[in-house]
Amino acid sequence: MAEGDITSKADITPDSASGSISEKIILGRITGVYGVKGWVKIFSHTDPMEAIVDFSPWYIRAEGRKQAQWTKVKLKTGKRHAKTVVAKLEHCNDRDQAMAYVGNEIAVELQQLEKQREEDTYYWRDLIGLRVTNQQGIELxxxxxxxxxxxxxxxxxxxxxxxETKERLIPWTMDIAIVAVDIEKGSIEVDWEIEWDADL
Structure with a gap:
């Protein structure tokens, strides 16, 4: 992921608890159950993966159902476990209750992310759509x-x-290929020559 990135996905939809419109950022999904005491397994988009448990409440809905409303759930605790993340949700106390959550996407409100954003940190959603130019002023x-x-x-x-619409791939390496990012101006300056495209 991009340096300091949380996720590349975003959605704007009303949540079922308040009916208000708020932007939701998808951080992962619930993939299975862990043990018999109501814990669930999480596939996380965050970097590091366990950063997903730093946020509460979560908003969940069935994966792929973009018209469905989000349901707010509170996270009691969570941790990294081997190559995955496991979490315990409030009022989820046994395996059967945990099974009901499997297959749900996990999101948080944009404001929750912004509270934890560090200086010079960019989310994927910040970068998509920005113009890219090299140090010679050539638009890439x-x-x-x-x-x-x-x-x-x-x-x-x-x-x-x-x-024809073509693609070039530029490594996201700050202070190497990436010289400067200006979100307000909608631009990224890179140390990249056109003839390098074939070398990546």
């Missing part, structure tokens, strides 16, 4: 999305050439 395209590669994230930058 617009950020379409980001890819996780393990070592570092990669910007997918789209541009038009001879009537």
């Amino acid at each position: 395209g617009t950020v379409k999305t980001l890819l996780e590669t393990g070592a570092n994230d990669v910007l997918v930058v789209v541009f038009e050439e001879e009537g």
Whole structure:
């Protein structure tokens, strides 16, 4: 993920508890149950993965049901366990109750993320749509999305050439390939030459 990133997904929808419109950021999903005391297994988009349990309440809904309302649930505790994250939700005390949560997406309100945002931290959602130029002032395209590669994230930058939409991949390496990010101006400056595209 991009340095300090939480997630690349966002949704605007009313929550079922208040009926108010608020932007929700999807942080992961509930994938299974853990033990017999109401714990659930979590697939987390956060980096590190256990950062998802730093937020409460969560908002959940069935995965893929974009028209469904979010339901607010309180997180009692959670932790990293081997290669996954496990969590205990309030009023979830046995395996059967935990099973009812499996398959739900987990989101938090944007305001919850902003409270924990550190200086010079960017979420994927901040970067998508920004114009990318190199140090010579050549416009390289617009950020379409980001890819996780393990070592570092990669910007997918789209541009038009001879009537075709093409992509170039630029590593998200701060102070190396990434020179400056200006969210207000909607731009990213990179140390990148066009002829390097084929070398990535």
